Amino acid sequence: MIIQFRIGNYKSFKDIVTFSMIAANITSKDKSLDENNVFRVDDELQLLKSTAIYGANASGKSNLISAVRFMRQLVLNSSKDTQANEAIPVKLFRLNTETVNQPSFFEMVFIIDGQRYRYGFEVTPEKIISEWLFYVPKTREAKLFERKDGEFKVSPAFKEGKELKDKTRDNALFLSVAAQFNGRISTKILQWFKSLNVISGLDDTGLREYTMHVFDNNQYRDEILGLVKKLDVGIDDIQMHKSPLTLPTIRDDVPNELQDAFKGLIARLQKNSKNSQVEQIKVLTTHSKFNVDEERVAIELFDIDNIESEGTKKIFSMAGPLVDTLKKGKILFVDELDARLHPLITRAIICLFNSNETNPMNAQLIFATHDTNLLSKDIFRRDQIWFTEKDKFGATDLYSLVEYKVRNDASFESDYIHGKYGAIPFIGNLSRLLGEQ
Numbered sequence: 182m183i184i185q186f187r188i189g190n191y192k193s194f195k196d197i198v199t200f201s202m203i204a205a206n207i208t209s210k211d212k213s214l215d216e217n218n219v220f221r222v223d224d225e226l227q228l229l230k231s232t233a234i235y236g237a238n239a240s241g242k243s244n245l246i247s248a249v250r251f252m253r254q255l256v257l258n259s260s261k262d263t264q265a266n267e268a269i270p271v272k273l274f275r276l277n278t279e280t281v282n283q284p285s286f287f288e289m290v291f292i293i294d295g296q297r298y299r300y301g302f303e304v305t306p307e308k309i310i311s312e313w314l315f316y317v318p319k320t321r322e323a324k325l326f327e328r329k330d331g332e333f334k335v336s337p338a339f340k341e342g343k344e345l346k347d348k349t350r351d352n353a354l355f356l357s358v359a360a361q362f363n364g365r366i367s368t369k370i371l372q373w374f375k376s377l378n379v380i381s382g383l384d385d386t387g388l389r390e391y392t393m394h395v396f397d398n399n400q401y402r403d404e405i406l407g408l409v410k411k412l413d414v415g416i417d418d419i420q421m422h423k424s425p426l427t428l429p430t431i432r433d434d435v436p437n438e439l440q441d442a443f444k445g446l447i448a449r450l451q452k453n454s455k456n457s458q459v460e461q462i463k464v465l466t467t468h469s470k471f472n473v474d475e476e477r478v479a480i481e482l483f484d485i486d487n488i489e490s491e492g493t494k495k496i497f498s499m500a501g502p503l504v505d506t507l508k509k510g511k512i513l514f515v516d517e518l519d520a521r522l523h524p525l526i527t528r529a530i531i532c533l534f535n536s537n538e539t540n541p542m543n544a545q546l547i548f549a550t551h552d553t554n555l556l557s558k559d560i561f562r563r564d565q566i567w568f569t570e571k572d573k574f575g576a577t578d579l580y581s582l583v584e585y586k587v588r589n590d591a592s593f594e595s596d597y598i599h600g601k602y603g604a605i606p607f608i609g610n611l612s613r614l615l616g617e618q
Contacts, residue, residue: 182228182292183512183545187301189286191251192244195274195576197286200245202229202545205564205583214562218535220543222292229565231534231546233555235597236569237606241577242549245569246516250379252287255304257375260349260357268306269352276575284310293373300356300370308351314339314370325366328355341365376509378502382517382548385498392501393462397421404508405500412526414493417480418467425461464497491521499530507533510542518548519555527552531560556594563587568604 182202189197204219204227221227236242251271259269274280288301299322302312312328316338325339333346333355341364342355349358359367380388395401396419409416463484470479483489485497506513519527527550533539534546556566566582582593585602596602 182222182510182543183289183547184226184228184292184297185288185290186249187286187288188245188248190274190280190283191248191285191287192272192274193239193241193571193575193577194244194248194579195277195280195574198577198579200547200567200579201581202232202547203227203564204229204562205581207563207583209562210558210589214535214558214560217537218562218565228543229545229562230540230543231531231561232548232565232567233531233561234547234549234567234569235551235553235556236549236604237571240571240604241569241579243516244577245579246379246514246547246549248287249377249514252289253374253377253379255302256354256357256371258357259309259352259354260361267352269304269308271304271306273305274576291373293369298370302354309354312355314356326355339364339366341367376511377514378506378511379514380499380502380516382495382499382515382520382522385495388498388502389464389494392498393421393464395501395505397462401501401504401508404504405497408500408504409496412496412529414490414496415468416466416493417469419497420465420467420482422463422465423461424463466493492523492526495521496526503530503533506544506546507540507542510544512545512547515546515548517550519550519552524552524554528555528560531555535560553594553598556597558591558593561593563593566593568602570604 184202186200187197188194209215218230219227220230234242234245255269255271271285273283273285284303284305286301286303288299290297290299292298297317299315300313303310309328310330312326314325314327315322316325317323323336323338324334325336326342327334331351333342333349335342335346339359341362342359345355345358345362348362349355356367356370360371392405396405406419409419463486465482466485466489468481468483469477470481472478485494502513505511518530522530531546534544555561562583563585564581564583568580568582570578570580572578582602587593587596597605
């Protein structure tokens with residue numbers, strides 16, 4: 182479970198901003214939202230099951246999700262993928278002379294097996310400046326380790342890190358190194374970061390491969406098929422059609438290095454194949470065929486790539502991550518969730534999370550969107566709606582609708598479109614743009 186995420190000096194974020202999944206002390210006009218959209222962790226803490234992030238184009242919505250992706254990747258890979266002098270691919274805020282010489286800041290507060298942790302680091306392209314890990318055993322926060330300018334302070338409660346200070350490179354995270362040596366706490370935290378699903382609604386190529394894999398292995402076959410059918414895209418069934426992949430021959434005039442690269446690729450594909458035969462897999466959708474009397478007389482198989490709509494392709498591609506997140510109580514970040522989807526389908530996906538019935542494991546959905554149809558008090562509490570807005574210096578501010586005093590009968594969508602909450606594009610006078618020169 183995510184409690185809070187903080188970032189600073191990263192892409193369009195200059196100062197440190199805080200994104201929170203903590204439920205505010207408010208009540209909705211529709212009491213079912215308070216019962217379904219929120220879940221209790223303990224006597225003092227309630228968390229949200231979903232949040233939507235709105236803002237103008239280039240205001241920082243995608244950068245927030247990008248920051249989560251960067252933190253996840255660095256935690257998972259810094260100890261094994263980087264060499265001693267390799268640069269860290271962090272993107273600093275570039276529109277201020279002060280920040281270009283300062284580190285980026287990342288911090289996540291989360292819960293694993295009922296235990297609350299606060300982990301973060303400051304990083305430049307050259308090295309890790311600082312790093313810290315705290316936990317809350319009862320009521321008061323306790324330090325597990327702290328790192329600052331090459332100096333380490335390791336608590337006895339984090340004994341797995343005692344002998345690893347000298348084994349940690351300047352550009353590697355201490356937590357990642359401890360996990361590489363099978364540390365109990367660090368491994369648990371790395372597995373939590375690995376379980377974070379951070380995806381884009383604009384590029385679903387990788388999602389398709391995952392969904393095909395779990396569908397083909399019957400891991401979530403019934404759930405994926407059920408979800409696709411419930412979203413009413415006219416599909417009766419889904420099949421995976423496998424056939425040998427015909428590989429092109431390599432001409433003699435192709436440079437040797439390209440021949441070697443191609444042969445290496447084929448060797449890797451064959452290694453990953455069960456029978457050393459490289460296969461191509463097509464996703465086929467089944468549709469009913471009717472006669473003139475509207476009687477179902479046959480079925481038709483459609484190649485999802487050649488016949489189905491872009492929306493149908495996206496629904497299938499996202500079905501795997503959606504089902505996995507809901508079944509296992511994970512966290513899903515989605516940039517541009519609404520892209521290529523009808524507003525009612527997007528709403529249906531959100532309602533899967535905002536429901537005690539379909540989300541009993543308290544999975545969390547955080548997504549960026551432009552779909553103002555979702556800005557409704559029938560779907561969200563005020564603390565579930567967030568905005569990004571750039572100031573005149575190009576820096577992104579992040580804030581929640583709960584910070585505004587809103588009447589019970591107010592329309593979130595109308596007020597937003599009319600600029601009451603900010604975070605909308607400022608469009609100048611276009612009347613003469615294409616006029617006579």
